[in-house]
Amino acid sequence: MASQNERNTIFLTEQEAERIRHTVKERSKNCLEKVGHAREPRDQLAAHQQATGAALMADMGGAPDPDMTHTKGRGDTIPVVAVGQPYPPCTVSLEDLQPMKMADLLMDTHHRGRKLTIKRSSPVVTLVARSWTMVQDEELKETERLEMCLHKSRHDEDVLESAKHFIIKEPYFTLTDQGEATIRIDHPSDLVVYQEEAHGKTQVEDSAAAEKLATKYKTQGNAALKKQDLPLAHAKYTEGLNVAKQPLLSDSNPDLARDISRNRAYVNLLLNQLDEVKTDARASLTGKDDQRSKDLDSKAFYRAGSAAYSQGRYQEAKRFFEEQQKLTPDDKDAKVQLKKIASRLREQDSGTYDFMKISTGLSKGRPRVDAATFIKNTEIKDSAGRGRGLYATRSIAPGEIVMCEKAFCVVWGHESEALTAMTYDVRDDKIRVSPVGLGKSIVQKLLSNPSQIESVMDLYGDYEGDGKAVSETEEGAVVDVFRVHDIMSRNAFGPGSQHGEEGARNASTGLWIHAAYINHSCIANAEKEYIGDLMILRAARPIQAGEEIFHSYDESQDYDARKAALMTTWGFECSCAFCAAEKADGRAVRDKRMELVGEADAFVEKTPWAGAKRLTIRKAQRLAQSIDETYDGERYKDLPRTAGGRIQEWLAKASPRK
Incomplete structure (x- = not known):
């Protein structure tokens, strides 16, 4: 092993x-x-x-x-991407x-x-x-x-x-x-x-021929759907719609286009092409009062509501399901969905979550939470020397939730989408380990949902593209994969190993769009934790209204390792007061401190705190004191002394035998 x-x-x-x-x-x-x-x-x-x-x-x-x-x-090879x-x-x-x-x-x-x-x-x-x-x-x-x-x-x-x-x-x-x-x-x-x-819609001579051709495509789409060949089903329904929407047929038999749109909405839902689900569902509405038409329209509203819910657009989803309920009052599905939406809107508005229930509902097979994003305590503003940052809109007490955000996209290490590569960047001549599987998943999601392209592309990345704000053409969504890679490289985080063993080759990674605006500080005022793909940010100390929110991108106690990681992964050098103090210590003092930390960590690993003897406790106290003495009293007067954290925790729990 x-x-x-x-x-x-x-x-x-x-x-x-x-x-x-x-x-x-x-x-x-x-x-x-x-x-x-x-x-x-x-x-x-x-x-x-x-x-x-x-x-x-x-x-x-x-x-x-x-x-x-x-x-x-582990393993012999890994892909390389320039x-x-x-x-x-x-x-x-x-x-x-x-x-x-x-x-x-x-x-x-x-x-x-x-x-x-x-x-x-x-x-x-x-x-x-x-x-x-x-x-x-x-x-x-x-x-x-x-x-x-x-x-x-x-x-x-x-x-x-x-x-x-x-x-x-x-x-x-x-x-x-x-x-x-x-x-x-x-x-x-x-x-x-x-x-x-792509070269012009199929032209037919009369409405009878058009109806026959459109019906043929619809039948082929139904057959493909039955076989779960979703891309083929989508293609056939699309061909059918191109014929059914032509004036000579749409005037004589408008229901055919509605039927195909309704079927394609279902396929789009299975393909997670959520923007198109809503467009197709609306196009399929009959607006008629007979029961069969009401049932069909109810089905369309359910599909549109499901798409909006999956996008986290709960008010929009609520409107769709309420329309469904009007048409079919006894439909249980609409009632269930509206109850769920009420919970999501409460989370979104108040930041009140049942974390225990959310946590117990997660598993390796279901690693993504069903929860809303809560960001009302924060706003995005310019941050001097840092581009943009996240700021508190009200005072927040220690331990209180600053924000909770469901990931825009996350790839778990145990999933087939996970792919790690060595990337060689010709811009700085550096080779990095990169979660390119996450980048691929982000691109796929944006291709399926063009309405979400702008929010992702607004994040910081080294490459900013050609400045053309074009996200769609007649052929579909346009996604600049190079921008996505750079945005992912500067903004992605790992939610940790929640579903089994992980390593550098299969680390779980995700992109949280709102949290991406939070800048780094080694003496952060907020700390993050994860439940599934839900990031929870809590205040580590009192945060005043209007104060910028910081969390730590890298929590290494080794100043030199932390400095290198921040520059390599995120492209900046930290200038916080803590880094300034450690820099002033000099290399010899920092090396001595890390040597003592190594001794202390080894002690903690092999020495149980429960029932520890007085002699053992005194040894731990001497290690903690030696670490503390590497800090200059004046220089670190108002700064944390993090290097002795583990040994101090051990001492706080230890008790001598009677």
Whole structure:
């Protein structure tokens, strides 16, 4: 069994670190040398054989994954992702892009204002951090490599395997880390599955033909839903709606479009595409007074209410369920939901929670709480030298709740979405351990719910994008994955190991949007704890109205380790009074203090406090006193002396034998 230290640490050898740096820098150098060079044609047969062989080897696990690097610790390899070379996603709809040919691709070029229609011509090679395949142009004359990096899945299905035909928005033609030419997709919204509606809606000659075609799509959608093929069901219902909404049919048979919208609302609910649930549910309403129509409208209101509830929009959810109850007063589901909403609104308004009930309802299979966010005690304002911060709107007593926030997105270490990678950032030449699985989950949630993009993108990140506030085009949501990565890197926190053993390779991580505005201080006035994905922030001392709220990003007692962690992970150096005092101590004093802390911690680990003898207690007292003596009395007059915390706790509990 691995030691705790081994579980929490990934050891990267100097050789592997150098290999990562060399690979990324060599690619950048090669790309720079070939910028604007004309594409060299590929041999179609050789390209197909290359992809087929690689896919077979990948499926069998017989080929090395070029994205993986060898490390020490639990497991042998971990994926490597290069970051720090961002570019914005396409923010233009397909109809506003000009077509181009594969033969016109230029090396290491973003073909802005253009689109490329392609057909997949080989199996997909599925790797941990990317998938790739060979594709052909519309005339089937040219063949090229296409790869999707990191964000390569949608609804648990590999995007490249989900269809045969695609349209690439503003293609980026470049080199792989191995020096091979490729069309590269980083932003999921830059790759559009080819559908008929992408080039104009299907036109039919008369209402009878339109009704037949729309009904056919509806039937296909129902069949796919029965098989739980949700993406296919959604696609078929969408095709059906594009026909059913045409004037010649919508005028003669408006109920068909309503029926398909109602069905798609249900599929969207299962896919967690909550914005679209509400849009479809509203579109499906009949407004008729007969009982069958009331039942159908009741169903639509239930689906819309469920979506609003899942988004934490409880007042909106309440309105939907109240409308449902008006139509079907005896419906028990609406009554249950309204009762739950009343609890959520009470939590949201007063910060009153039944933490015991919330805690007992959690398990490894159900690790997310059903609770509202309470932030009425706080507001976001500018913070001098820190950007923005969170401030108290009223006085808060020690131990009182400052705020409670349900995570916008959390990935637990035991879940399949958890993925840790080594990221090499060319901006500062640093290699970091990064929870890229959380970044992928955030991107997926934003793609499904464009209304939430703005709140996430408003958070601080090193890369701020191109300044275009475009979150949707005709083809769907637009999410800048590079901004998401940087925002996640600076704002995510770990809720701790709540559901089993965790380590550096499978640590639970999450993003709490409101809490992300809280700045750091080593002498914080607030402390956080977690129940599931609910962050609870309590006042550690009296907080006055208008005072900025701080909590500690890193609670290491080692000043040098803490300083390095804050700079590496969050990109700043703490200038609080406590750090200033420790800095003034000098390295020798700090080293002596940490040596004593090590002795004290070892003592606490092996020595039970219950029934401790007087001699043992005196030894503990001497250790505590030695630690305390490393603090300059004048310098630390009004500051905490945290290094002796564990030994002081032991002494407070210890009692000598009679």
